[in-house]
Amino acid sequence: MTLAMKFWTVVFNVLCLPLHVMYSVGLYNIYKRIFPMCLYRISKNYNKKMHDKKTELFRSLTQFTKPGGRLTLLEIGCGTGANFQYYPDGCKVICTDPNPHFEKYLQKSMADNDQLSYERFVVATGEDLGSIEDESVDVVACTLVLCTVNDIPQTLREVHRVLRPGGAFFFLEHVVANPSTWAFFFQHVLQPLWYYFGDGCEITRATWKNLEEARFSDLKLRHIDAPLFVLMKPHIVGYAVK
Numbered sequence: 001m002t003l004a005m006k007f008w009t010v011v012f013n014v015l016c017l018p019l020h021v022m023y024s025v026g027l028y029n030i031y032k033r034i035f036p037m038c039l040y041r042i043s044k045n046y047n048k049k050m051h052d053k054k055t056e057l058f059r060s061l062t063q064f065t066k067p068g069g070r071l072t073l074l075e076i077g078c079g080t081g082a083n084f085q086y087y088p089d090g091c092k093v094i095c096t097d098p099n100p101h102f103e104k105y106l107q108k109s110m111a112d113n114d115q116l117s118y119e120r121f122v123v124a125t126g127e128d129l130g131s132i133e134d135e136s137v138d139v140v141a142c143t144l145v146l147c148t149v150n151d152i153p154q155t156l157r158e159v160h161r162v163l164r165p166g167g168a169f170f171f172l173e174h175v176v177a178n179p180s181t182w183a184f185f186f187q188h189v190l191q192p193l194w195y196y197f198g199d200g201c202e203i204t205r206a207t208w209k210n211l212e213e214a215r216f217s218d219l220k221l222r223h224i225d226a227p228l229f230v231l232m233k234p235h236i237v238g239y240a241v242k
């Protein structure tokens with residue numbers, strides 16, 4: 001399968017040549033304005049299918065509230081705010097995303113979830129959460145973001161930096177399929193096209209390895225089959241404690 005996979009990956013790369021050129025001359029930035037509208041629809045559908053998984057995951061958030069306090073949660077790559085509905089009442093939310101064009105959708109999600117208190121929206125990448133102080137949050141959350149960041153180890157170092165000791169990093173991410181499957185083959189072959197339509201998303205990442213190598217004291221991680229399109233089925237879900 002490896003030779004065939006390499007051949008078809010090259011074919012798809014050649015077919016994507018116009019997209020590669022648009023990207024290298026900066027024209028792809030136009031898509032950054034359109035992507036929030038696409039993601040708004042995609043997230044609604046994703047939430048419908050993944051409702052039980054998200055509910056189960058985020059149920060554990062309250063374990064990380066300091067006694068007598070309110071949970072302070074930082075979300076990285078918050079997109080349209082699709083996770084707000086899963087956060088516990090009264091939770092203080094700081095959200096970050098490098099794309100500033102989500103604002104309209106974020107405001108709608110904030111209005112729909114006024115049981116939370118929103119501290120601020122920071123335009124920042126996961127790799128550089130600069131304005132967030134060291135050890136200042138109880139929880140960092142991200143869903144479908146580690147597939148897109150440029151540097152997972154650096155993002156996890158930043159997450160570790162901003163978490164208070166005993167705080168936790170919650171994640172739900174799609175990952176690469178088992179190498180013996182057709183899903184693995186098609187993930188690799190279609191990756192060049194997927195990258196552009198998914199705003200930099202890579203479906204071939206073994207993200208669990210980065211989490212295992214990061215400096216967390218305890219990692220609760222499960223591989224699950226999400227009820228989604230075959231290339232998106234393999235997911236990891238869980239949390240890592242600082």
Ligand SMILES: C[S@@+](CC[C@H](N)C(=O)[O-])C[C@H]1O[C@@H](n2cnc3c(N)ncnc32)[C@H](O)[C@@H]1O
Binds near residue numbers: 043082098200
């Ligand atoms: C597939 S969307 C997921 C959005 C949201 N977390 C959700 O579950 O609906 C990926 C998000 O990651 C953001 N993103 C892209 N590069 C990033 C980076 N380097 N650091 C943090 N977020 C990034 C994108 O702007 C986008 O909002």
